[in-house]
Amino acid sequence: MCGIAAILSPDGPVPAQALRRATTALRHRGPDGEGTWIAPSGRAGLGHTLLAITDPEGQQPIASEDGRLHIIHNGQFYDYRRIRASLEARGHRFRTRSDSEIALHLYEDLGPECLERLRGQFAFVIWDEESGVLFAARDRFGLKPLFHAEKEGRLYLASEAKALVAAGIAPSWDSRGVYHALHACPDERLSLFHGISQVPPGHFLQADGSGVRLKRYWDLPLTPGRSRAARFRRAQHPAPTPDAAIERVRELTEESVALRMVAAVPVGCLLSGGLDSSAVLGVAASCTDEAVAAFTVGFERLDYDESTGAREAAAAAGGNHTVVTASDGDLADHFVDAVFHAETLQYNTHGAARYLLSRGVRDAGYKSVLAGEGADEAFFGYEFLRAAAGAARGSGAGALPRVLARLPRIAAALLRSPSRHQPGLAAASPWLARLALLLPAAPSLFTRLARGLGHIRAVCSRDFLDDFAGYDLYRAYYRRCRRTADLSRREPARRLLYLWLHSLFANYHLAADRLDMAHGVEVRLPFLDHHLFEYTNRLPVSLLAHHPREKHLLREAMRPYIPDPVYDRVKRPFMGPSAVGTDGPLHDFLQDTLRGEAVRAVPFLDHPAVARLLDRLPALPAEDRPSLDSLMLMLASVAVLQERYRL
Template identity: 35%
Template sequence: MCGISGIAYAASMSPPDEHVVLAMRDSLKHRGPDDAWQWTAPGVALGSRRLAILDLSSRGRMPMSTPDGRYWTTYNGEVYNFRELRAGLTARGHSFLSNTDTEVILRLFADLGPAMLDRLNGMFALAIWDAGERSLFLARDRLGVKPLYYAARDGRLFFASEQKALFAAGVPARFDASTWEELLCFRYVGGERTVYEGIHRLLPGHYLIWKDGTTTIRRWWSLAGRVRELRDKEGPGDPVRWFRETFDSSVDLRRISDVPVGVLLSGGLDSSSVAASLALQAGRGVASFTVRFRERAFDEGPLARQVARRFGLEYHEITVGPDNLLERLRRASFLNDEPLAHGNDLHILAISEYAKPRVTVLLSGEGGDETLGGYVRYRPLSSTRLLALARRILPWIHSRVRLRGRLGKLARFLELESVDRFVMYNSCDVLPNDLRRLGMESGNEPQYRRSILEEAAQLYPFEPLRQAMYCDQHTFLCSVLDRNDRMTMGASIECRVPFLDVRLVEGLAALSSPALLSGGPGKALLLSQGRQLPRSPDQGIDDGGGLARCLYPSIAKRALRGIRMHLTFRDKLSVLLSILVWSGLATIGRRYLGNDAWIVALGLALVIVLMTQFELYRRLQDALRQHHAEPTPNYRQVEALFSLFASLPIDQPLPPMRASAISPDFANTLVSLIRELRPQIVLELGSGVSTIITAYCLKQSGQGRLMSLEQDEGYARLSRADLARRGLEDRATVLHAPLRPLTLDGRTWSWYDPTPIEPLHGIDLVVVDGPLQEQQPERLLRYPALPVLLGKLSPRAAILLDDCNREDERRVVETWLKEFPGFEAERLPGEKGTVVLRRPG
C-alpha cells in the first residue's frame, strides 16, 4: 500500500524541478511512512511513499523496474492472488528478487500488457512507464477501492493518489462551480469529474495510456458485460452455499500480510460477518476495533462486544463524542481534499489512528449494502405497483400535513417526475425540488449518473431496485470507498473490503432478484449464513443517516465558529460568506425542508465553509501566475514556499523569510538534505526560520535532534518560544552562544562560544547561517565553522552554507577547499547562493 505520484512529459520539454517531484511524493507521506523514493528519466518522473505490507525489506522499494530496465512502476494496493500469478510466471521462466505483489504485476505487464488486468483479484492503482515506447500506463481496480487522479497541463500529465499531490506540483485547485447542484444533492461528484477544474479521476475499471502528449482511456472491466456473460452460463445451484464459500474465500485472501491484521467492527451485520469469518479462519485473538457513542440510540458497542466474545476477538473500543471533533474535522478535510460526504468520516479516522499502534491492515464491511441490497431506501423500489399507488396519495397528504421521518422523505421522492429519477436520486437527502424551494434553479442531470442509469435499465429492465443497486455500485459506493481510503490511509492503515471481491460482485449481480433478495431487500443471503450473529431489530438494513443526525446538532455551531476563527486572519470576506450561508441554510432549512433535511443542511453548511478555502487556493495560484509573468525571482520563491508547505506538516504561519532570513528555496534544499542524510545530530549556526524548518523535518522523520547556536540572547528566547508554540521543543534546542575571541593559526576571530558543543560528536549536518555579517566587520567571518567542527563530524557529514552569492562567503568556501582537501563543494541553485560540502564517496 502506498501513495504514488508522477509526471510524464515530452522528451523535448525541460524536466520538472526535483523539489516539485519530492513535494508531490512527500505530500502523501501519511499514505506511506515506511519508505520514500523517486526515479526520473527523460520524459518521466515517478514517486512513491511506501506502507510496507508484503516483504518488509528494501527489496520492495518503489519505483521498481524489470531487470532490463524497460518497465518501471509505482503502485498502490494489494493483488491478493499474486502468489498464484507468480507461480505461473515462474513456470514461464521468470525469476523474482522480492516477495512483493508489485514485482509480479510488473512482470505480468511485461508479458501481457494491459490484458494482464483481467487476471488481477485485488485493489490497485498503478502507473507503469515503458521506456521503450516512452509511454505511461495508468490503471485502476474494478470498483475503485484505490484512488487515482490526473491532470493534463502545459503538455504534461500529472498523476497521484490524492489531489493534494497535484496541488504540490502547481496544478491549480480551482473549484468547478458547475458541480454545485450535484454536490448539494449527492454530496459527491460522480464519474471522472471532481470538484476541481481540470482534475479528473481515472474511473474504476479503466486504464489510461499517455504517449507523446496524447491520452487514450479505455474501459477494461464492465459489470454489465460480465453479468451478461455469467447469465449465459449455468449459475450456482445453491446460492446460499455459493455465497458462504466465496465470501469466506474472499476474507481468507485478505489475510495475506507480513504485518498484523485486524477488523473494524461496528456491530452491524456486514462488519460482524467479516469479523466472524476472519476469526473462524485465523483463530482466536484477532484484534477488533469499535467506535462507540454516548447516545444509546446510535451505539452498537454492546452488539460489537457480543460478536467479539462469541468469536474470540481481542476487543478494542473508543468512545467518540462532540469533544475534539473540530480538530478531527480539519484533519479529515485536509485528508479528503474534497468536501466530506458522509457522517462517519471523522470516526473512521479516529478508530484508524487508535488501531495503528496495534495493526497495519484492517478488514471492513463496506460494499455489503450495495451488493446485497441492504439500504432501507431500496425498499420502496421493490414493488412498482405499491410505488404507483403511493405516488397518487403521499405527495397530496404531504402538501397538507407535513410528514416527517421516512414517510416525509418518501413523499418528497415521489414528487420526482418518474421512477427513473427516483432511482437516480435514491441516495440523496436533498432533491432538486428542495433546491428550487431554496431559490436555486435546477440544471441538467449529471451526465455520468444518467449514463449509468441507462446501463442499469438495460441490464435490469422493470426492476428499479436492482437498477438502484447498480447505480450505487458505480456512484455512491465510490464516495464510500474514497472516504474509507482517505480516513484509514490518513492513519497509515491499509483497509481491505471482502464484500468487493470480484467473484462476489459479479456473481451477486448475475443472480436473479428472487435468489438475491428472497422477495425483498435486507441482505437475505448474508442472514442465511448460520453464523448466529447477535442482532439488533434493525440489523440487516442500513439507514445511512443516523450517525450524522447524532453528531451534527451537537458540533455544528462550535465547528462553524471555530472554522470562522481559523480563517479570519486569512480572508474576512470568506468569514462573512460562511456566516451568511450558515444562517440562511438554518432558517430556510427549518422552514421548508423539515427535520431530516435540516440536519443535512447543517452538514452542507460545514461543507460550504470548508470550501471557502478553495478560494484561497485559487488566489495563491493567481499570485503564482502573476509572479511567473514578472522578470523577477519572486515566482520561484512563492513556488518554493508552496512546495515547502506541501511537504511538511506546517500548522502555523512561518516567520518572514528572505532579507536576512533564509529564502524558501534554501529551506527546500535543507529539507531535501535532511531526508537524504537522515541525520541523528544537526548543528545550526544562527537560529531563525531554518530552526523551525529543520525541527519540522526531524519530527516528520521521527528521528534526530537539532542544536542551534544563537549569538543574540533575545533572539534565542524568541526562537525557543516559537519552537514551544509549535510543539517542536523535543526535536530542537536553541542555546545562547555569544561571540567570543577565537584564535586559529595566529589569527583572532569573533565566533560562537564553543562551550555548548564540546560534548557533541558524530554531527551529520552543519547548517551555517551565522554569525551575522552585518554585525561583524571581519572578513571571512564564517570561516571558523569547519576548522572548529572538523573533529566532531561524522564520516558522512555535510556542511550547508547560505549566502554564497556574497564575496565573503565565496572566499570562505575557497579557503576551506584549499585548507581541507578532503572535502568537495557542490553549488546548488538558490536566490542567495547555496553550497554543500562533503567528503567524496
C-alpha cells in the same frame, strides 16, 4: 497500500522538485519509506511512499528484468502467490517479495489485458522507457484513488489531489464538480478541484507524446434479459436453488476473506456489530489460530452508539476488542482534518468518526484491517434497492392485472405538476421530479432528497445556479450511464444499483480510503471482491431482495460465523451524531466555521442566506433536522476546503 505520484513530460525533463513535493505530500500514506526516480530519458518520473504490508523492504519503483519497465503501485493484489508462481514458471525473475511485482510482469506479457488477471484493490502506474508510453489503471470498484491533471504539456498523477496541488497544480473550485456534489450526485470523473480529474473505476489511462486516453476495461456485467434467446439460456442454465446460492456465497466469502488475511503483518477487523462486519470477523477468526483484533468506534451519545452489539460479535469470534470512543468534542476537533484528508464534502460526522477510528487502529500497532463495506451493494441491503426490486415484481409474466390496476395512479401522476408537488426536486431536475410522481418507491426516497435540495439551493448564489440553468444533472447522468452501460438492458433494481455504484458509492463512501490512509491504515473489503460480486450480480433479484428480512442470502450463508443476536439484528446505517438541534461542541463548531471569513470567500455561496439559516437553527422543526444537518456539515466542509487549500 502506499502513495504514488508520477509526472510524464514528453517534451522536456521532468521537474524533479515538483515530483519530490508530490511524493512528500503523500507521506502519511506510506510512513515506512519514500523515494523518487526519474527515467534516463528524463521524460517520466515516479514517486512512491511505502506502507510495508507484504514486503518490509518493498521500496518502489520496481524494474523489469531488462530495466525497460518501472512500476509504482498503491493497494493490494490478492492471490498473488499463485500468479507469481506461474510467472516464475514462464521464466520471469522477481526482484522483491511484494505483491506489486506481479502486475509488472503480467504487463510485460499481456499489456493492458493484464488487468483481467488482477484481483484486488489497486491503482498503479507503469512507465515504458522504450515506447515512451505511461500506463495507469484503477481497480474495478474504485477502492483506490487515482487523480490526474495536465499543465504546460505535462501529465501529473497521484493518489490524492493534494499531491497534485503540491506538485504545482493551482487549486481552485471546479464549479461542475461542486454542483454535482452539492446535489448528492458526484461525478466519478471529476473532483472538487478545477483541472484535477479522476481515473474512473474500472478504467486505465495511456499517455504519450500524442495525448492522454482513457479506456474502460471492466464494468458490472449484464445479466440475461427477457429476450427469447435469454429465456433459452436460462432454461439451459437455470438459476441456483436458494440452498445452492447460500452455499456458494459462503464459499466465495470464505475465499475472499482468507485471501485478504495474507500479510507479513497482523490483520485486524473494523467492527460495527452489524451483520456485514461481524460476518467478516467471524470468517477471519476461522483463518488463524491467533485472536483477531477488532476495532469499533463508539459515541458518547448512546442513541448513536453500537459498541454493545460489537462487543457481542467480538466475544463470539474470540477477538481482542478495542472501542475508540468519540465525544462530540472529538468530532468537532477533528472534522477539519477529516475533510482535508478526504478531499470531499462530508454529509455526516461519520467521516470524522472514521478518521478517529483509524487513528486508534494505528495507535494499537495495526496497519491492515478488514471491513464489511460492499455487502449492502452485493446483497441489496439498501431499502431503495429492495423497493425497486419489489416494484419490478409486477412486470413479469402474468402481471397484466397488476399493471392495469396501476394505470389510474400513473395517469393521475402525469396530470400532477412536479413543480408544485416536488418543488425542491423540480428546480434541480424536472426529469427526476416527474419520475418521483410515477415510481411506487418514490415517497420516502424522493421526499427526503427534495427537502434537502430545497435547503441547498437556498444557500447557493444566484450566479452559481444561473450557470447551470437548464442543466438537469440527474437526467444527464442517467443518459450517460444508459449510453455507456446499456442500462436499458438491466433490470430496474440493477439499474439503480449501477447508478449508485458510480456516483455516491465511488465518490463518497470510498473516500474513506483517504481517512484511513491519513494514519497509514489500509482497509481490505472482502465483499467487493469482484469474483463474489459478479456471482451475486448473476443471481435472480428475487433471491437477493424478495425475502422480508434484508440480506437474507448473506445472513443464511454466514450463519455458522455469527452469534444469534447478530443474525437477528436489523440493519442500521453507520451515522455519527447530529451537529444540528443540540447545544455543545458540534453546534459551536458549525456556528464559528460558518460565520467565519472562509465562507465569505466561497464564490458559489449566498453568504447572507447562510447566516440567516444559522440564526434559524434553534427553532428548527424536527422533520427538517436530518436534511439540514447534512447541509450544515457540507457547508462546513466547503469552508474547510476553501481555507486549507486556499481556493
